[in-house]
Amino acid sequence: MNTDPDTQVEHDFSPFVRIYKSGRVERILGTHVLPPSLDPSTGVTSKDVVIDPDTGVSARIYLPAGAHQPDTKLPVLIYYHGGGFCIESAASPTYHNYLNSLASKANILVVSVEYRRAPEHPLPAAYHDSWALLRWVAAHATGDASERWLSDYADWGRVFLAGDSAGANIAHHMAMKAGSGGSELGMKIKGVALIHSYFWGKKPIGGEIEDPEFRARMERMWRFICPSAVTEGTDDVWVNPLAEAAPGLESLGCERMMVFVAENDFLGPRGIAYYEALKSSGWTGQVSLVEHQGQDHVFHLMDPGSHQALQFMDALVAFFKQ
Known part of the structure; x- marks a missing residue:
C-alpha cells in the first residue's frame, strides 16, 4: 500500500x-519556457521586466522591428495568457511564438503578463497581479514610470487588452475595473479582444454541455482555483459575468469589444451569451462576434499555420488597426 x-x-x-x-x-x-530574444523570423525583440519584486509579477515585452522608424508611435496590447489559471506562462513557447507573430503583423507593442497561478496562489491573486501590471503600464502614459520601450514608442490613444481562455476572463475583469475605477489609470482602453473566454455557470445555457459529471468537474475545478467561492461555486462573479450578483456590463471601460468563439469549444455558448448580454446592456461601445466553424478551444494557438488560424490572426490585426 x-x-x-x-x-x-x-x-x-x-x-x-x-x-x-x-x-x-x-x-x-x-x-516549458523560452527566454526573451530577438526572433529572426519576425524581427521582434522581447525582454522580461519585473513589475513588483515582492510578488514576483513580471511581464514580457515585445517590440516589433517597425518601432525603429523615426518618430514611430505604436499601439499597445496588454495580453493575458490562458491555462485555466494554473498552467502556461508568459514565457511558454505557445505564447512567446504567437505574440512574436502578432507583434510583427499588427506592428504593435505587446506586454504579456506573468501573473501568479493557482494552486500556490489561488484567485484572486491573478486579478490583483493583472491590475498591478495595468497600472504599471498606465504610469508610463503620465510619465510616472520609465521603461524605455513604453516611454519611447507607446501611443497612449491606442491601448488594447486581449486574452484567451482564463486570460480572456482576466481581460474582461480588467476592463470592468477600468470602467468602474479607471480614472486612476490615467489612460483609456480603446478595445478588448476576448478569445474563447473561460466563463461558466451552475445552470446550463442553450447549447452547453448538460452532463452532470462534466459540470460537477467544472465546479470542483473552480473551487480549487478560487477557494473563496465557497457558496457561489461557478455562479461566482469571477467566472460568471452574467450571474445575478455580477456588476452590469454597461460599465465596461473600453470603446470596442471583439468576442471570439469556436463552434466545437464547450465554452462557446457562454461567449455567445456574453456577446448578446453586452449588446443589450446599455453599454455605449461597439461589440462584434467572430465565430469559427468546426474549430475547438484555442485552435489558433494549437495550429497557428492553418487556414482558419490565419483568418483569426487577420481579424485580430484588423481590430488593433481600426
Whole structure:
C-alpha cells in the first residue's frame, strides 16, 4: 500500500495539474519556457521586466522591428495568457511564438503578463497581479514610470487588452475595473479582444454541455482555483459575468469589444451569451462576434499555420488597426 504523501494524489485535474497529499504540485502541460530574444523570423525583440519584486509579477515585452522608424508611435496590447489559471506562462513557447507573430503583423507593442497561478496562489491573486501590471503600464502614459520601450514608442490613444481562455476572463475583469475605477489609470482602453473566454455557470445555457459529471468537474475545478467561492461555486462573479450578483456590463471601460468563439469549444455558448448580454446592456461601445466553424478551444494557438488560424490572426490585426 502506497503511504508516501508525495506520490498520493489528492486532487487530479488532468491534463492540467495534479496535487499530491504532501502539497507537491505537478503541472502536466505548459511547463516549458523560452527566454526573451530577438526572433529572426519576425524581427521582434522581447525582454522580461519585473513589475513588483515582492510578488514576483513580471511581464514580457515585445517590440516589433517597425518601432525603429523615426518618430514611430505604436499601439499597445496588454495580453493575458490562458491555462485555466494554473498552467502556461508568459514565457511558454505557445505564447512567446504567437505574440512574436502578432507583434510583427499588427506592428504593435505587446506586454504579456506573468501573473501568479493557482494552486500556490489561488484567485484572486491573478486579478490583483493583472491590475498591478495595468497600472504599471498606465504610469508610463503620465510619465510616472520609465521603461524605455513604453516611454519611447507607446501611443497612449491606442491601448488594447486581449486574452484567451482564463486570460480572456482576466481581460474582461480588467476592463470592468477600468470602467468602474479607471480614472486612476490615467489612460483609456480603446478595445478588448476576448478569445474563447473561460466563463461558466451552475445552470446550463442553450447549447452547453448538460452532463452532470462534466459540470460537477467544472465546479470542483473552480473551487480549487478560487477557494473563496465557497457558496457561489461557478455562479461566482469571477467566472460568471452574467450571474445575478455580477456588476452590469454597461460599465465596461473600453470603446470596442471583439468576442471570439469556436463552434466545437464547450465554452462557446457562454461567449455567445456574453456577446448578446453586452449588446443589450446599455453599454455605449461597439461589440462584434467572430465565430469559427468546426474549430475547438484555442485552435489558433494549437495550429497557428492553418487556414482558419490565419483568418483569426487577420481579424485580430484588423481590430488593433481600426
